[in-house]
Amino acid sequence: MSWEWGVIWEYLPRLLGGAWLTLELVAVSGLLGLALAVPLALARASANPLVRAFPYAYIFFFRGTPLLVQIFLIYYGASQFDAVKESFLWPVLREPYWCAIIAFSMNTAAYTAELIRAAIQAIPKGEIEVSLALGMSKLTMIRRIILPRAAGIVLPGYSNEVLLMLKSSALASTITLLDLTGMARTIIARTYTPLEMFFAAGMVYLAIAAVMILVFRLLERRLNRYQFAKRPS
Amino acid sequence: MDLQGYGQLLLSGLWVTIELALVSLFFGLIIGLCGASARLSASPVARAIATTYTTVVRGIPELLLVLTLYFGGSQLLMWIASMFGYDEYIDVGQFAAAVAALAIAFGAYSTEVFRMAMMDLPKGQWESAAAMGMTPLKTFVRIIMPQVWRLAIPGLGNLFQVLLKDTALVSVVGLNELMRQASVGAANTKQPFDFYLAAALLYLLLTVATTLITGYLERRSKPELRGTRA
Numbered sequence: 008m009s010w011e012w013g014v015i016w017e018y019l020p021r022l023l024g025g026a027w028l029t030l031e032l033v034a035v036s037g038l039l040g041l042a043l044a045v046p047l048a049l050a051r052a053s054a055n056p057l058v059r060a061f062p063y064a065y066i067f068f069f070r071g072t073p074l075l076v077q078i079f080l081i082y083y084g085a086s087q088f089d090a091v092k093e094s095f096l097w098p099v100l101r102e103p104y105w106c107a108i109i110a111f112s113m114n115t116a117a118y119t120a121e122l123i124r125a126a127i128q129a130i131p132k133g134e135i136e137v138s139l140a141l142g143m144s145k146l147t148m149i150r151r152i153i154l155p156r157a158a159g160i161v162l163p164g165y166s167n168e169v170l171l172m173l174k175s176s177a178l179a180s181t182i183t184l185l186d187l188t189g190m191a192r193t194i195i196a197r198t199y200t201p202l203e204m205f206f207a208a209g210m211v212y213l214a215i216a217a218v219m220i221l222v223f224r225l226l227e228r229r230l231n232r233y234q235f236a237k238r239p240s
Numbered sequence: 241m242d243l244q245g246y247g248q249l250l251l252s253g254l255w256v257t258i259e260l261a262l263v264s265l266f267f268g269l270i271i272g273l274c275g276a277s278a279r280l281s282a283s284p285v286a287r288a289i290a291t292t293y294t295t296v297v298r299g300i301p302e303l304l305l306v307l308t309l310y311f312g313g314s315q316l317l318m319w320i321a322s323m324f325g326y327d328e329y330i331d332v333g334q335f336a337a338a339v340a341a342l343a344i345a346f347g348a349y350s351t352e353v354f355r356m357a358m359m360d361l362p363k364g365q366w367e368s369a370a371a372m373g374m375t376p377l378k379t380f381v382r383i384i385m386p387q388v389w390r391l392a393i394p395g396l397g398n399l400f401q402v403l404l405k406d407t408a409l410v411s412v413v414g415l416n417e418l419m420r421q422a423s424v425g426a427a428n429t430k431q432p433f434d435f436y437l438a439a440a441l442l443y444l445l446l447t448v449a450t451t452l453i454t455g456y457l458e459r460r461s462k463p464e465l466r467g468t469r470a
Contacts, residue, residue, distance in 0.1 A: 177301035188301060
C-alpha cells in the first residue's frame with residue numbers, strides 16, 4: 008500500500024478549516040440545545056401528568072430515531088409544504104447550515120433534558136424542603152437552588168453528551184456542509200487518497216475530543232469545588 | 241401519509257436494517273469480549289492494543305468509520321493480506337464494509353461494558369474454578385460468561401439501540417437499508433417529509449421492540465425477578 012504523508016500536509020489547512028465549522032456547529036447547537044433542554048427537563052420532572060406528556064413524547068421521538076432521519080426530515084422534508092416555502096421561515100430552512108443547527112439542537116436537547124431531569128431528581132430532598140421552609144417562591148428556588156445544584160451533578164454526563172455531539176456533527180456532511188468530514192470527502196474526490204484523508208480527519212476529531220475532555224474536567228473542578236476541597240487539618 | 245405504493249420498498253429496507261444490525265451485533269459482541277479480555281489481561285501489549293482501540297474508535301465519528309471502510313476497505317485489506325504474502329486484488333462488498341464499520345464501533349463500546357461486568361465478578365470465581373482443575377477457557381465459558389452476561393445485558397441493550405440508529409449511516413454509501421429506501425421513495429414521489437417520517441416511525445418501532453426484548457432478557461437473567469413485570 009502506498010501511503011502519502013505529503014498529501015496530508017498539503018491539505019491539512021483545509022481540513023482545519025472544516026474543523027472550524029465542526030466546532031461552530033457543536034458550539035451553537037450545544038448552547039441552543041441546552042437552552043431548550045432546561046424547560047423540557049423542568050416540565051419532565053413536573054408532578055402534573057399533562058405537563059409531563061409533551062416532553063416525554065419529544066424525548067421519546069428524538070432519542071428513538073436516527074439523527075440522520077431528523078436532519079433529512081428538516082432539510083428535505085420542509086420543502087414538501089408550500090406553506091413553508093412561502094413563509095418567513097423559508098430563508099432559514101433553505102440553508103443546510105441552519106437545518107443542521109436546528110436538527111442538532113433539537114436532538115441534543117432531548118438527550119440533555121433526560122440528563123438534567125435525572126440530576127434534578129438526584130438533588131437531596133432536604134435542600135428543596137429547606138428552601139421551601141425559608142419561604143422561597145418556586146421560581147427563586149429553581150433559579151437559586153435547583154439549577155445550580157443540577158448543573159454540578161449533570162456535568163460528567165453532559166460532557167459525554169457533548170463528545171457524542173461532536174461525533175454526530177459529522178452528519179452535517181450529508182447535507183453538503185463542509186465540516187471536517189465533508190471537507191475530507193471533498194478533498195478525497197480530488198486526490199483519491201481516502202485512507203490518508205480519513206485518517207487525518209480522524210486524528211483531528213481525536214484532538215478536539217481530547218481538548219474538550221480537558222476543558223470539562225477543569226469546569227467540573229470549578230463547579231464541584233466542594234468535592235475537591237481538602238479537609239482542614 | 242400516502243406512500244404511493246412505496247410501502248413495500250420501505251419494508252424491504254427495514255428488513256435489511258434488521259439484518260445489518262443483527263449481523264453487526266454478532267461480530268461486535270465477539271470483538272467486545274476479546275477486547276475486554278485483552279484490557280484485563282496480564283500482558284501489557286494486549287492491554288495497550290485494546291486501550292488504543294477503544295480510545296480511538298470511541299473518539300471518531302461513526303460516519304467517518306463507515307466512509308473509511310467503504311472507500312478504503314479494499315486497500316486496507318489488501319495491505320494486510322500483502323503482509324502475509326497474498327498480492328491479488330480483494331474486493332470488500334458493500335454489506336461487508338458496512339458490517340465491519342458497525343461491528344468495530346459496537347465492539348469498542350461493548351469492550352467497556354464487558355470490562356465493567358468482568359471487574360464486578362469476584363476474583364474468587366476464577367480461583368475456585370482453577371482449584372477445581374478447570375482450564376482458563378473452560379472457566380471463561382462455564383463460570384465467567386454466564387455471570388458477565390447477566391451484568392452486561394442492560395448496557396448492551398443501550399448499545400444495541402445506538403447500533404440500530406447507526407445503521408442509517410450506511411445509507412450514505414448506498415446500501416439498500418431503510419433510510420436509503422426512504423430517500424428513493426422521497427425522490428420519486430417528491431414527498432420527502434412523508435417518507436422520512438415513515439422511516440422515523442419504523443425506526444421508533446425497532447427501538448421500542450429492542451427495549452421490550454432487553455427488558456425481557458434482563459428479567460430472565462435475574463431469577464429473583466422472574467414472573468414479575470417491568
